[in-house]
Amino acid sequence: xxxxxxxxxxxxxxxxxxxxxxxxxxxxxxxxxxxxxxxxxxxxxxxxxxxxxxxxxxxxxxxxxxxxxxxxxxxxxxxxxxxxxxxxxxxxxxxxxxxxxxxxxxxxxxxxxxxxxxxxxxxxxxxxxxxxxxxxxxxxxxxxxxxxxxxxxxxxxxxxxxxxxxxxxxxxxxxxxxxxxxxxxxxxxxxxxxxxxxxxxxxxxxxxxxxxxxxxxxxxxxxxxxxxxxxxxxxxxxxxxxxxxxxxxxxxxxxxxxxxxxxxxxx
Numbered sequence: 001x002x003x004x005x006x007x008x009x010x011x012x013x014x015x016x017x018x019x020x021x022x023x024x025x026x027x028x029x030x031x032x033x034x035x036x037x038x039x040x041x042x043x044x045x046x047x048x049x050x051x052x053x054x055x056x057x058x059x060x061x062x063x064x065x066x067x068x069x070x071x072x073x074x075x076x077x078x079x080x081x082x083x084x085x086x087x088x089x090x091x092x093x094x095x096x097x098x099x100x101x102x103x104x105x106x107x108x109x110x111x112x113x114x115x116x117x118x119x120x121x122x123x124x125x126x127x128x129x130x131x132x133x134x135x136x137x138x139x140x141x142x143x144x145x146x147x148x149x150x151x152x153x154x155x156x157x158x159x160x161x162x163x164x165x166x167x168x169x170x171x172x173x174x175x176x177x178x179x180x181x182x183x184x185x186x187x188x189x190x191x192x193x194x195x196x197x198x199x200x201x202x203x204x205x206x207x208x209x210x211x212x213x214x215x216x217x218x219x220x221x222x223x224x225x226x227x228x229x230x231x232x233x234x235x236x237x238x239x240x241x242x243x244x245x246x247x248x249x250x251x252x253x254x255x256x257x258x259x260x261x262x263x264x265x266x267x
Contacts (some may be wrong), residue, residue, distance in 0.1 A: 020262075069238070088217075095152070
């Protein structure tokens with residue numbers, strides 16, 4: 001299979017094979033290489049352990065690792081959360097507000113602009129269109145929480161975002177992935193049991209970094225989750241090379257819980 005793929009890519013003039021990925025880094029990506037016992041959370045991948053051996057035997061090597069970090073909400077150091085709050089409140093030009101779902105199109109414009117610019121320099125970054133982002137937001141809208149879909153503004157200008165979503169995979173599993181009449185009932189009942197929230201997006205435009213915006217978003221997110229029904233929080237996924245976010249989570253003593261690997265091979 002790999003040999004056929006290489007030949008096909010060479011015929012198209014490509015020089016490198018990289019994956020596994022659902023087309024781009026903006027979708028599901030990576031081969032799970034650690035912690036196979038934990039179920040996958042929303043929009044993350046799972047595979048049997050032997051896949052890693054198959055891929056590496058075929059001659060593909062690590063290009064980049066993606067990691068999840070998470071822990072019980074009650075175990076997160078409250079003193080550091082308050083420290084984030086103090087840092088974020090020092091600059092009175094910063095405001096953090098929940099997304100206004102009544103004006104979803106306007107909010108999507110903001111989210112896609114910040115996402116595209118904030119992630120443009122990251123490893124593997126691929127531009128995402130307004131249509132692609134809008135489709136994803138509308139698919140997830142029934143599960144989005146306004147209080148966990150945050151937009152940071154600097155002098156009224158949107159410059160940062162943070163989004164955390166309940167792990168609906170719990171409910172999907174309960175209905176066997178089938179949303180017929182009975183499956184829908186099971187899904188709705190299972191939603192009440194969801195106790196994990198996944199932080200999926202967090203970023204600030206480059207000119208506005210190191211002004212306290214990251215701290216303000218982090219503080220607002222963590223305080224909201226502390227007051228919620230959620231018992232666990234997972235931040236995923238993050239590039240292994242993204243030291244800015246890892247420094248923050250190191251200070252919060254939030255451990256790495258999962259690891260996915262993107263492989264590549266020169267053709």
